[in-house]
Amino acid sequence: MSANTREHDIVLLGATGFVGRFTAAHLARSAPAGVRIAIAGRSRQRLEKLAGELGVDWQIVQVDTADAADVARMAASASVVATTVGPYLRYGLGVVSACAAAGTSYADLSGESAFVTRSIAHNHDLAGRTGARIVHSCGFDSIPSDLGVGLAHAAVGGVPIVAAVLRVRALRGGISGGTIDSLRQQLKEAESDPAVRRAIRSPYALTPGPSARLPYGSGSGWGKDRASAAWQAPFVMGAYNQQIVQRSNYLTGWGYGQLMRYREVVMTGRGARGAARAAALTAGTAALVGGLAFPPTRALLDRMLPAPGSGPDADAIARGRFALDIDVYPVEGEPVRTTISAPFDPGYGGTGVMLGESALSLARDDLPEHAGVLTPMVAMGEVLADRLRANRFTIAVAPLG
Incomplete structure (x- = not known):
């Protein structure tokens, strides 16, 4: 039809x-x-x-x-x-x-x-x-990540990419009960299914078939950005977003390059205050994921976190906004940056x-x-x-x- x-x-x-x-x-x-x-x-x-x-x-x-x-x-x-x-x-x-x-x-x-x-x-x-x-x-999840890398790749003439990094510069918005429930259900499934655990961890979970790809999964992502001297923490949805970016890479015949490294971080500022924020964000993210993965703590968190179908109030949503930079480094030529921002709560409006x-x-x-x-x-x-x-x-x- x-x-x-x-x-x-x-x-x-x-x-x-x-x-x-x-x-x-x-x-x-x-x-x-x-x-x-x-x-x-x-x-x-x-x-x-x-x-x-x-x-x-x-x-x-x-x-x-x-x-x-x-x-x-x-x-x-x-x-x-x-x-x-x-x-x-x-x-x-x-x-x-x-x-x-x-x-x-x-x-x-x-x-x-x-x-x-x-x-x-x-x-x-x-x-x-x-x-x-x-x-x-x-x-x-995952249009800014996916478009950010793809548009930058086109701008450098389609040559392979050595590395790409998304930096969250500003993010104001709430988290919905539906988002929490999606994370909860996936972690429940992972308890009994090794394939689900592998899918959650691997940047290449959505790219079937063999490929000469780099190893992955080292470090927490917390640390200082060398170029700006600002502190950074891993972005909570970075592990999933990189899977979508790598699937775009796969679907274009590995046009971004089979050895491209991609990661996502949240910038937390310079100095001692920036370091403390980065450490707190890293620990908080790990605590949320770890707590939802462990049945006794999951039961406790279920009483504290937003329920499915719920979310922040209208005033909080109206104040939402986000700004991201995606920096792409090609194997030859100058690096480029895709800037994506909007005056909307990222998860709702x-x-x-x-x-x-x-x-x-x-x-x-x-x-x-x-x-x-x-x-x-x-x-x-x-x-x-x-x-x-x-x-x-x-x-x-x-x-x-």
């Missing part, structure tokens, strides 16, 4: 959830006239209420993600399914597989290595045959814009002839960057001075 014969251009699944509402609100503001949007979920009443609040005349699709027939009908009705329903390891495999089978493009907000690994194994070849573009991680624009791009844009389980850079690339620039994102590539 061709895309222009589908009932809907975009179906937003999970529209009444915490992040789903931000995505729906963005589509209501920004989708061009004529784009046929539907919102989907289990409760028709809640979906109708949301449509009324947004002032839109969108169709309602009542669907239970545990019902394979429901999911298959939804996938076949749309050109694109965008879903915020996580944890994806629990709720997402049936949705993405139905889209791959139906030739329906797909976008989500997954930051779950185990889920994406299984999606690739089950759906990459099938989606390649049906023409579906399956694009995971279309939010703050910013992610809603990124997922909404990804769905619009997959539905409406003239994109490269790729299909399969892709990445934002490989599926949409500069087209997506232009869409984000039109929505208050700054995305610029310049020589690293």
Whole structure:
């Protein structure tokens, strides 16, 4: 079935959830006239209420993600399914597989290595045959990381890269109950499945096949940046984001270079205060992950952390913003920097814009002839960057001075 014969251009699944509402609100503001949007979920009443609040005349699709027939009908009705329903390891495999089978493009907000690994194994070849573009991680994880490296690689003329590093310069925003639950569920799965543990640790978990790649996994990431003398700590989502960046590398025939090292850090400032902040951030991140991985402490944290479907208040979200630099060092020529920033909370307002624009791009844009389980850079690339620039994102590539 061709895309222009589908009932809907975009179906937003999970529209009444915490992040789903931000995505729906963005589509209501920004989708061009004529784009046929539907919102989907289990409760028709809640979906109708949301449509009324947004002032839109969108169709309602009542669907239970545990019902394979429901999911298959939804996938076949749309050109694109965008879903915020996580944890994806629990709720997402049936949705993405139905889209791959139906030739329906797909976008989500997954930051779950185990889920994406299984999606690739089950759906990459099938989606390649049906023409579906399956694009995971279309939010703050991992669009800035993925576009940042890909756009810089293009700017240096496509030569191999020795190293790339993302530095978080500013980050103000809350953490949702859904994000915590995704981490919790993946760590639970890792308790009994060695393959999940390997997937979480390896930068190359999403790049099947042998390759002459460097070893990985040394040190905590805490320390002083030599060039700036500022202290830094590992970024909590860096381990996952590097997997998406390396998958883009793999999907382009290792165009970035098989020996490229990629990492992500948070800059915490200079001097004793910067060192203390870096140490505290490193310890706090380790404590959160370690606590959720160990059943007795996980039970304690469950009573303290945000519940699924919850998040920060409106004032906290309104104050959100982020600014990142991605520095890329090619094997020859001068290094370049991609700067990405936006006046949005990264996990809510910013992610809603990124997922909404990804769905619009997959539905409406003239994109490269790729299909399969892709990445934002490989599926949409500069087209997506232009869409984000039109929505208050700054995305610029310049020589690293």
